[in-house]
Amino acid sequence: MADRLHPLFFQPVCRQQPWAGGRLAAFLGEDSSARPDTGEWWQLIDDGETQSVVAAGPLRGVTLRELVRSHTTDLIGRRSSPSAPFPLCARLLDTAADQPLSVHPAGDRRTDAGVVRTNTRFWYLLQAAPGATVTVGIASSVTGQQVLTMLDEPGLPRLLHQTPARPGDAYLIPAGIVHSIGAGNLVWELAECNVPPCRLRTADGRGAVPPEERDMAVRALLLESRQSLRIQRETSAATHTRRIVLTPNCPHFMVDEIRLFDYISLRTTGESFHLLTVVAGTVAIKWREGALELAAGDLCCVPASLGEYRVAIVNGPAELLRVTRPFVP
Template sequence: MYQEPIFLTPVFQERIWGGTKLAERFGYDIPSAQTGECWAVSAHPHGQTIVARGPFQGMTLGQLWEERRDLFGHFPSDRFPLLTKILDANADLSVQVHPDDEYAKTHEGGELGKTECWYIIDCKPGAELIYGHHAETKGQLRAMMEAGEWERLLRKVPIRPGDFFYVPSGTIHALCEGTLVLETQQSSDTTYRVYDYDRVDSQGRKRELHLEKAIDVTTVPHRDTDVRPHVAEVPGATVTTFVEGDYFGVQKWEIRDVLESEQTKPFLIISILEGEGELVHEGRIYPLRKGDHFILPHQFGLFAIRGVLEAIASWPRTGK
């Protein structure tokens, strides 16, 4: 039985709306000043993270998933189920919506649908995001989109650092300028773009929109998801459970001294967002610092994290 943490090397994606905060905040070696996404834990073919060290060093997460399914508790999925990202919205992201599994399987060549969630790491004062819409029927949704009545259609929500948003498939959404976010999502790269502010790329071309598919999959009328974080004070830390949904569970760990816990999930993904410390497991010590991402495999057992740091932990679920 393998019982070491699996540290991963992120993959970076340049985006028209990206910036430099991934380097400034986490010290990452980013490819350009328009780096929008850090794919921190990914086995998706559009960007696979690599095992950074240990006996599996150099393997992609997808390879590890295929060859050592025992590390992931033989989780019942035909692919690694989750994708963890950090997004630097230096400009507004396009307004978009994602399909559910059934629609994506039919229309996107077997791709998964995409339910996701956002933890707001940081944002500028007065920042907001787009979450939902004001249309009451599909006909009204189509008419407002085709008329370009975006101010009337789109629902804007003010945000602050530490906020959490659950974004089920079918939810129209967009991050806006000046926002740094950790995203936990299904392992999918299927996006239907609704509106892109009429931006053009370096060749003067507008990005493709997908209005028909977007109208097909959008939930109408919009329904807010009732997220009620559960806060638990444990010795040495505060543990906030944001969601335990159909596809994933997500917690925030605010560690003041030592957090002692037991890994009882199929596997556990941990991202260090602030501070530094060390992971202690069966007498071995693994240094931790801001920007680290790693997986605690199945049956990892008892462990402790010492230091002053903030982390997001996530795990897969089959709640449907």
């Protein structure tokens, strides 16, 4: 393998889903009739046999797992282990149906089906149909006992913090917080790992959830939390490049929104990789030895060891998200 890592672009891992919404192809710049059944578009994943594979360059065909093992510190940063998977994963979700009300437990738990890991998620809304909603948390005026009493009742969603889906809004979802993506949304999701949450109930409230999974979801619920986890899009009409911190207090990852009108100079210091995903427009990433162009829906991983690089617009203003891991002294 090459000694020096460069920014890495991976082949997407596509998964068909019965709830796919048909918005993904147009967002990716493809014919709108393409990919009607693709509900998940994994940009980055290191999960057993499900692997991101480098799409171009001298490392083409190499899996993310192989890169973690062979270039651990150069790729991830100083706080890393070659035996652990890459610490984050990212995907696009295209939903034509409401998703189940779910919750991640706080701390790993062992069940008959295996270990259920804790997880923190971040959602960034890319597109939303009229009337689409997102549910994250319990409504401020509702008691925990009311929620427990209504778990099997049609009125449960009215007790939760359900907001209109607006492109550009974001949500940080720690363990213990009930959450669901409503129908008609195209969402970018970042997570600590590819582990599904425990379902509290199915989307329509009529389907069966295995009792052990349901019990774990109930025990994991943070019934006392009423913190607003919605990060509303800043709507100021700026015409200059700016970086907006979206998750300043998250201990697992930091997400910045970059609104690009010309270029921005960035730098990795060896502490953490950068993930860059484009949500609007087209950008060029330039470093000392080369360049890489990314369009909406693309993601690249900038290795922790790269150092200075620049992100510039190609054909007009663009927007992207940058992800790093917090520095721990």
